[in-house]
Amino acid sequence: MAMGAPRMNGTAHPLSAIAGHCNAEADEGSMVVVASKDDKHAAEEMSASMQQRLVESSTASTGVDEEDTDAVEMAARMQRRLDVLPGRPHESEPFTIFRVAGPMRDRNRHLYEPQMVSIGPFHRGAAHLRAIEEHKWRYLRDLLSRSSGDGAATLASYTEAARVLEPRARRHYTEPTGHLSARDFVEMLLLDGCFIIEFFLKGEDRASDALIDAAWAMQNVSNDLLLLENQLPFFVLECFYGLATGGLGRDHLVTNLLAKYLTVETPQDAATAKPPDGEIHHILHLYYHWFLPTEDVAPAADNNQEAEDKAFDEWLAKPMDERVPWLLPSASDLKDAGVTFRAKKSPRSLVDVTFRPGDGVLEIPAVESYTNRAAFANLLAYEQSRGRWELQRLMSYVVLMASVVRNGRRDVEILQRAGVFVKGDEETAAFYAHLGELLGGAATAWGPAHDDYYTDLFRDVREHCGRSWNRHRAVLAHDYFSNPWTTMSAAAAVLLLVLTVVQTVYTVLPYYHS
Template sequence: MNIEFEGARASNGEDYDMNRNIVTRLNSMVDSCAPQQGLSECCIYKVPNLLRNVKPEAYTPQLISIGPLHYGDAKLQIMQRKKLICFREFKGNRMSDERIMDLVKIIRNKEKNIRQYYSKNFDKIGSMDFIEMILLDAVFIIEFIRESDDFEDGPKNLEPWMMSDIKEDLKLLENQLPFFIIQEIYDEVDRARQEFPSIPFLRLATFHFGKYTFSQGVNNDPKVKESRHLTDLLRNVMRNGVIKRRFTFDNIKLKYSAVMLRKAGVRFRVAKEKCLLNIRFEKGVLEIPRLEVDYSFERFVRNIMALEQCYKPFEAYICNYIKFLDHLINSAEDVDLLVEKGIILHWLGDDAALSSMINKLNENIGDTSAYYDDICDKMNVHYENRWNRLNANLRHVYFPNIWRGTGTVAAAILLILTLIQTITSVKSVF
């Protein structure tokens, strides 16, 4: 009996030691982890692998690194010398060492805030390197945008082929600086140079990225003024003037493509307003603002969608817009119909290329809140009404244009007259 008791106590002791060792190991691993960044300020993200794996090059800078996420990338070092040359030119324009020290002081005082904007910790980038990086990148962005808007001279020390690549890289989610630190440096530089009246940096940046129709006349919009970095600015510009519609979790999807909807009598019309998101469906008419698509559109939209997935999943305006287009467009024939109606204008070569691009944009984009569920529901109901399809079929087959319509009416009248004559003849016999 005593032997069994001693054995049980020994066994319990071994269990206790193992449990204690596991807890000790876990505590050690937890202590070795760097503390997580404050999530309240975080808005610049490493794009999740689920999205990145679909098209890695859409999220990766091709020429220039901005901020810490791609800091030290060997493939982007060609531009480090260009940044230094830009900084030298910047200093030569009434910026003494004392003025530069003022800029360094601004960044030092806000270093903690700046780091909190990023989804990753950068403990391996020391304070001195971090401040130097922010200063060089902020100065480059300010000078690049300023000089790009000088149509006569343009940016100095940059080969012409670099211009479009840099402009596209500055839109990427992983390639951002907090807007507030660029703004503070910009304002301090204006004071040092005594440049009055100064063009606000927000207006300058909006104008710089304003090749799309939807970006015009948005500088006074409160949402635009609250932008936290350049990718966020582009998103806010896109949703400027958006109709107030409630987000829901009903997740009603559009079941039918543009060509199918036309067979149910839906008419397509290009809306006059500039906000791309303001889609309407009333009395069988689908109104969509014109969408202009070039070869840079996909990269631009993918980064805004990635921002929404990470930062604004319950206000995912652009994700919802692309999902609506994805359901509306299933083939080149759907694109052709929308091009014919003036709703889409594109330079991708053929309609099949645009159809494929739109369908792939939605890959691995998660379902969050829905913005167009009421419109989708009305359009689904419209298509599923048998009378709408029958009426549309009659109109398309027998009345597609004035000539066939006239022929159809004439044939119907002739048939009626023949029938009347036949009845009259039969009556006269009897």
């Protein structure tokens, strides 16, 4: 019979789409097919199979469309986020203000968090710092009153300057500052920047002020201004100082105002202090520049893959004891190996440690005058934030001191007798040891020791300790010449030995003579 609408046991076939297609083919003059019962059964099975395939195909097609739609929407959202990022691809961000991370911060939060005044966005709004916020408004009023006349800077001038600097200032913080609106961020720059300028101006004027006159408050504010997490970009301070003084620039701010306060406990003299070459990042960067004056050192390797691979290969080719140059023996072990400790006279800086291989003298600057541990810890944190290709002078010094005093009291006594620790401060030794432990992972992470400040010194010390004669001489000096009584005993023993030899010679000579 002719195939019109296929029937199964007298009922219409469910695949109407296929039926329509078949009807269309029939209208076009296709041949008539006569099917038996077996043929009808086979056709029914084939139709069911085709129906299942179409359903599966339709379901899969719908799922793909939905996934494609979700992917397009997600890509659009992510693209909007990418479009608002500052800078350009492959352009390094100008990050200069970091939050201290890792074990350095976890065990020493009091060294890195402000105790009295917050500067910048990281600690803004902290409960224990709210008392000083009112003083910031008072200091802003005092700074505005310093200038008068037609050309004087007004509050609107400061506000407009802060508004212009806001996008640039945001890019200097490593953590997002999106929680602060543009208005809030501008207000923060204005209040914090003017507070810093007025704080130092009041100190220069020796004006009567409750905050300045209280010694504990003055010290706490000064400490908080040297914390890495508590900084403003220096160009903000420079701009506000120019408005307050009628156009005086960066050099005048640095040499005539800040040098009087930031050169305390540094080898740099305030009268001869100069700003560093290039950009000043913030107040802590300026303090680091004067705390560790620039020295004539070999230029650091270029930050490229070829130089890094070459340095790493050279590091791998060294013996194990040279791969880890920070493993200097303790003071007691060095003394047993013939090394003599002395306090260095007129050091260029705290890290000016030298070793004389000829006589085995290790000279270390005395550390009793430097007691501001919070500033020291933040100087160290700032140095590590500069990048792996920068010379790590302070980190090298901390690791050296930590290794020298690792045995505790005995090592402290040796350095005390040498004048390095004038007070024999075990707490200071523990501070170095603690920082050394925290830096252990960071030190090994540097890999090649090309950035270690004491590479040559460590090599000379190891060579000196490796000579057996130096060790024997040290044992001799320790056992027989450590005090006048043992020296007299040793001299008497030597004299007795000489007399015995002479007596023996005179006893034997007559026998050979006869």
